Amino acid sequence: MALLTSRITAWLFVISVAVVLLIISWGYLSESISRTAVSGKFRYRGEGSLFEYWNIIRNSTSPPPVFTTSHKPKNADATKTVSVTKLKPDRIAATTSAPVVETPMPILSKNSFKGLPQWDFEEVYNQDAPPRQTTCAQSLRKSEDPSFKKAFLPNIRLYLHKDNFNMSEWNRLSHFNNPFGFMGFKYDEVIPAVKLIPKPKEPLLLPKPGSGGCVRCAVVGTGGILNGSKKGKEIDSHDYVFRMNGAIIKGYEEDVGNKTSVYVHTAHSITMSQYLLKKYGYTSIPNDEGIKHVLIPEGMRDFFWLEGLLKGERVTASPFHNKRPRTYYGGQYNETRFYVLHQDFLRYVRNSFLKSRNLNATFWAIVRPTNGAFTVFLALHTCDVVDLYGFMTEDYNKYSNYYVEKTKTHVVFFANHDYMLEKNLWSKLHKSKIVKLYQRTDAEAQTEKPKQH
Structure with a gap:
């Protein structure tokens, strides 16, 4: 009898632990699905399902990129970029294999902010391949002025075109007011134009x-x-x-x-x-x-x-x-x-x-x-x-x-x-x-x- 009671107690303990872990996992996984604006900041809360999350992760090796005020992303978009080690790592976008977020984030309103909102990824910028190597002795790129050297990013992405834009980019840039981003804009009104912008040929x-x-x-x-x-x-x-x-x-x-x-x-x-x-x-x-x-x-x-x-x-x-x-x-x-x-x-x-x-x-x-x-x-x-x-x-x-x-x-x-x-x-x-x-x-x-x- 004592042995039976001991076994039942052990099983009840295992089941209890499993239930607790399931609850924790459910909360974690469901939190990873949907987003909502809270006091001008973005956080994730449970509006999705375990099945939806599984559909996302089973076809990828890493979770979808998320942009929040408590997490500074290592990459500004999910398209291929060229990494340049000379630039400050907190101000450039590195290469990633993360999948693209599939839906536009909720629209942010400028009226929700009393001043310019500051995101953790405020100074994370896309970069392009290194520009031409100048042989000009007088080039401003050779300036030794400390403040200019610190601020100047020679590889900053200059142009927007259809080949360097995706849903992850839309969601990132939707945190910034125009002309610095798409805050307050509707995805379905902007994307028809963006999809037409050709990549510069020279x-x-x-x-x-x-x-x-x-x-x-x-x-x-x-x-x-x-x-x-x-x-x-x-x-x-x-x-x-x-x-x-x-x-x-x-x-x-x-x-x-x-x-x-x-x-x-x-x-x-x-x-x-x-x-x-x-x-x-x-x-x-x-x-x-x-x-x-x-x-x-x-x-x-x-x-x-x-x-x-x-x-x-x-x-x-x-x-x-x-x-x-x-x-x-x-x-x-x-x-x-x-x-x-x-x-x-x-x-x-x-x-x-x-x-x-x-x-x-x-x-x-x-x-x-x-x-x-x-x-x-x-x-x-x-x-x-x-x-x-x-x-x-x-x-x-x-x-x-x-x-x-x-x-x-x-x-x-x-x-x-x-x-x-x-x-x-x-x-x-x-x-x-x-x-x-x-x-x-x-x-x-x-x-x-x-x-x-």
């Missing part, structure tokens, strides 16, 4: 013959400092010239040059320039033969624009409904010369160089670097020598807001940009010899007046 820029391996670039802003500067020939002497937004050239060639190699824009800037600048003689964006176009995916309207552009059709939604995007590119649109900046690149520019204190304000979600700032950093990642023209200097009050304005005006500051932060950065990069910033001498500022056109 680098944005290559060294010119006889250049000694150096790619020399001018980035031309729209500041009034250029009015009467007579810098046109100097600007055009560069291998490549970047322009953005309402780049009016006709009538101002002596001051701003005539050449454009790369034009950076948003759907808003390329359309509204025709209306806002018509009185200054603006008719279209620069249309140099072979010009390359770079789009900043600023908001949802840019993805509707992209879909219409890449299909060669009218825009079906957004403020640009029924417009034909291809008519805005001066007859020079070519899919092989069209690039879309990656959200990681845009976020890196903000986080590493232009993180405004306004990101802690209630209007944080609209705060971002200017199109001009993004253009400068695109040049810094594709050129060896970068000269800036028409950007804010310490004496900006001496000049009009825009170089085409006939009379002296005041510089306009909009809440979504931190102009002073950008001004200070251009000055810092100039002093560190990373870029050369055009600045007027006192004599020029006193004798030159805005041109009358």
Whole structure:
């Protein structure tokens, strides 16, 4: 009898342990399935089943990647990337064999946050293969400036295209507000455009013959400092010239040059320039033969624009409904010369160089670097020598807001940009010899007046 009682007790103990383990396992496994937003943070809780989890793991060797505020992922996406050991491991995306998450995460609302949310993977960025090895002795990549070397990521992924995007990427980038991610966007509205974006067939820029391996670039802003500067020939002497937004050239060639190699824009800037600048003689964006176009995916309207552009059709939604995007590119649109900046690149520019204190304000979600700032950093990642023209200097009050304005005006500051932060950065990069910033001498500022056109 004692032996029987002992055996029953042993079996009851084994069964009890098994039940406890099953309960623990059930909770763990079911927690690994679904996600819910809790107080602005993401955690996992049980809404799935053991059967669903088994279907996921039986076809893979590792669990699906998850992005939470308590776990910093080692990889930013599940597509193949090239690892570069020089870069800081906490700021780059490494290769992984993890399967792709199959469904979009719940949509996050910007209104849920009183300031810029900080995720553990905030500074985890995709990387591309190492850029060309420059032989240029003056290349900014050889700078020994400690702060620049620490912040600059030469391999940051520059472009978004259909081959480097998947559901895991969508879920990761959905934690960031636009233009740094897809927070608040609907997957079914964005993905039709993304699936059309072609992978670039060539680098944005290559060294010119006889250049000694150096790619020399001018980035031309729209500041009034250029009015009467007579810098046109100097600007055009560069291998490549970047322009953005309402780049009016006709009538101002002596001051701003005539050449454009790369034009950076948003759907808003390329359309509204025709209306806002018509009185200054603006008719279209620069249309140099072979010009390359770079789009900043600023908001949802840019993805509707992209879909219409890449299909060669009218825009079906957004403020640009029924417009034909291809008519805005001066007859020079070519899919092989069209690039879309990656959200990681845009976020890196903000986080590493232009993180405004306004990101802690209630209007944080609209705060971002200017199109001009993004253009400068695109040049810094594709050129060896970068000269800036028409950007804010310490004496900006001496000049009009825009170089085409006939009379002296005041510089306009909009809440979504931190102009002073950008001004200070251009000055810092100039002093560190990373870029050369055009600045007027006192004599020029006193004798030159805005041109009358």
